[in-house]
Amino acid sequence: MKRTMKIVLGSALSLALATALVGCGTSSGTTKSAKKTVKSTFAYSKSGEITKGEAATGDSVTISIAATSDLHGRIYPWSYATDSEDKSGVGFSQTDTVVKEIKAQYPDTLLVDIGDSMQDNSSELFIDLDTHPMVQALNLLKYDVWVPGNHEFNFGLDFLERNLNNFDGRVVCANIKYADSGKDYVLPYQIYVVNGVRVAIVGATAPHVKQWEASSPEHFQNLDFTNPIDSLKETVKSIEGQYDLLVAAVHISREGEYEEEGKTGAFQIAEAVPELDAIIAGHEHATYCTKVADTWVLEPGRYGSHVALTKFNMKKDENGKWQLVDVSAENIATKGKETSQEVMDAFKSTHEEARKVANEVVGKVSADFVTGVDYITGEKHVTTMPRTQLEDTALMDLINEVQTFYTGAQISTAATFNNDQNLEAGDFKRKDVAFIYKYDNTLMGTNITGENLLKYMEWTVGYYQTAKEGDVTIAFNPDFRAYNYDMLSGINYEIDISKPVGSRIVNATLNGEPIDANKTYKLAVNNYRFGTLMANGWATLKDVYYSSANDASPAIRDLIVKYTNEQLKGVLTPKCDHNWKIVGLPSTFNDPDTIAKIKSGEISIPRSSDGRTPNVQAVQKQ
Numbered sequence: 001m002k003r004t005m006k007i008v009l010g011s012a013l014s015l016a017l018a019t020a021l022v023g024c025g026t027s028s029g030t031t032k033s034a035k036k037t038v039k040s041t042f043a044y045s046k047s048g049e050i051t052k053g054e055a056a057t058g059d060s061v062t063i064s065i066a067a068t069s070d071l072h073g074r075i076y077p078w079s080y081a082t083d084s085e086d087k088s089g090v091g092f093s094q095t096d097t098v099v100k101e102i103k104a105q106y107p108d109t110l111l112v113d114i115g116d117s118m119q120d121n122s123s124e125l126f127i128d129l130d131t132h133p134m135v136q137a138l139n140l141l142k143y144d145v146w147v148p149g150n151h152e153f154n155f156g157l158d159f160l161e162r163n164l165n166n167f168d169g170r171v172v173c174a175n176i177k178y179a180d181s182g183k184d185y186v187l188p189y190q191i192y193v194v195n196g197v198r199v200a201i202v203g204a205t206a207p208h209v210k211q212w213e214a215s216s217p218e219h220f221q222n223l224d225f226t227n228p229i230d231s232l233k234e235t236v237k238s239i240e241g242q243y244d245l246l247v248a249a250v251h252i253s254r255e256g257e258y259e260e261e262g263k264t265g266a267f268q269i270a271e272a273v274p275e276l277d278a279i280i281a282g283h284e285h286a287t288y289c290t291k292v293a294d295t296w297v298l299e300p301g302r303y304g305s306h307v308a309l310t311k312f313n314m315k316k317d318e319n320g321k322w323q324l325v326d327v328s329a330e331n332i333a334t335k336g337k338e339t340s341q342e343v344m345d346a347f348k349s350t351h352e353e354a355r356k357v358a359n360e361v362v363g364k365v366s367a368d369f370v371t372g373v374d375y376i377t378g379e380k381h382v383t384t385m386p387r388t389q390l391e392d393t394a395l396m397d398l399i400n401e402v403q404t405f406y407t408g409a410q411i412s413t414a415a416t417f418n419n420d421q422n423l424e425a426g427d428f429k430r431k432d433v434a435f436i437y438k439y440d441n442t443l444m445g446t447n448i449t450g451e452n453l454l455k456y457m458e459w460t461v462g463y464y465q466t467a468k469e470g471d472v473t474i475a476f477n478p479d480f481r482a483y484n485y486d487m488l489s490g491i492n493y494e495i496d497i498s499k500p501v502g503s504r505i506v507n508a509t510l511n512g513e514p515i516d517a518n519k520t521y522k523l524a525v526n527n528y529r530f531g532t533l534m535a536n537g538w539a540t541l542k543d544v545y546y547s548s549a550n551d552a553s554p555a556i557r558d559l560i561v562k563y564t565n566e567q568l569k570g571v572l573t574p575k576c577d578h579n580w581k582i583v584g585l586p587s588t589f590n591d592p593d594t595i596a597k598i599k600s601g602e603i604s605i606p607r608s609s610d611g612r613t614p615n616v617q618a619v620q621k622q
């Protein structure tokens, strides 16, 4: 991945990075650490209790813990894939504002980050720096604890260990062990004495790193990821009597992953380790705050959308020992918060560097991928009907080609996210990929039966309204979002829109053979659509045979750039196989006189009241 990025990036960064290539015991040069496979000799050296704040003088005190998770390379509220501002509430620049508000009330708040920090949103541009900008941010904002997420292992141990060392706080995770010695990789726990209260933080991470990094075994050489429940239990037992408050910070989803039985998710941890006074989780990119077995379990979402705040009211008993009276927990949204000037100032050059790369030319588009983006006017901006949803185009074929390549699927499916989307002849800048793939969906390969494949196809073509005689245009269902209308490659099919929803797919064949209801096919989908398949019972997690989610560059739009670079040698040439078409059109479809009136503006095509769906009612022959 590292080498790939360098080719994609060209020379713009090399100068900036060269000045920062320091330390880590390697010589200079652009390929320096990429191939190192020697066994890690890393030994995490920090240890010992840490005191925060003056001991409380009264007999009651509130201890507060603020946590972020899954920032995934977000410091500025900016998406470098699209090179545009992200207003959804993202980045340390916004979490910092919330944390500062919390600290105004509770100055000795413990600040915890639960990992997946140094990957995504152009993080990979900075992996050669002595300290990654995300860790620089953790240091600037004085984070006390950092729990490594699975994505921290994406770029190799050299990179990871340099950053674990350079983090000013403590790295806590109980379930990463050296395979040979069984010793802990980092600290299994850390004790803080906050206002006189002894607070123990125990950590754990998703135990499937080896599985996700299987293609790069040097990324976990001599490491074992043990069962988080076993490791947490063992750790908690080892510090019995040493704490007044016990909190777990875990980069683990609610129900864990893969296990049918013996689950090790955050909810199961709550059940299995009753000593815990709260569990703050990450990894799932979910925002929740709930009680399990009488313990608060919460997760602050992804990218810095929320800060998880837990508050513990403590009271001294007659023996002078602190006792927990009650716990409160909440996720505080960062959306709409001012950005922290401190953060914006400190990372200005990082931001500018990433923007520069976003605007670099990474390829060439030899000819327009969609000609006549508007089906009727032929204009680039759609005012009547988008061509991409009425006929197969080179654009959708490209997305499906990329998905097919990386999943090895027989069939691939993709939607448009923007009516005007196109690749126009000329330079292809890195950020241009966002115009053809707006969202950061990841890629999945799933098995699906022919029966369920056809059911799913019938569902997705429900986007079209049923056509009838007199219609000049094809209308879309305003209650069915355009991003739910998928176009498939790998199979040939026709959509008979004269038929009602549920009986429109005709002549569906794969390699000339009709789709067999009882056969199983391999389908490439994005993670969002896989959710649809699951929700409708058309596929289950067991059917998944491929997922890009835990790769260093997991987004489909990253894969499009990678494919352009590695497979197409930088040259994007439109080609379309016309494997699907709409049939059952009325004789009045495209009536020239009426079309002329639409073109002249005499007739306008009705849009949905929210403006999102063009063409919600078929224009009648005039």
Ligand SMILES: [Zn+2]
Pocket: 070, 072, 116, 149, 283, 284, 285
């Ligand atoms: Zn994550």
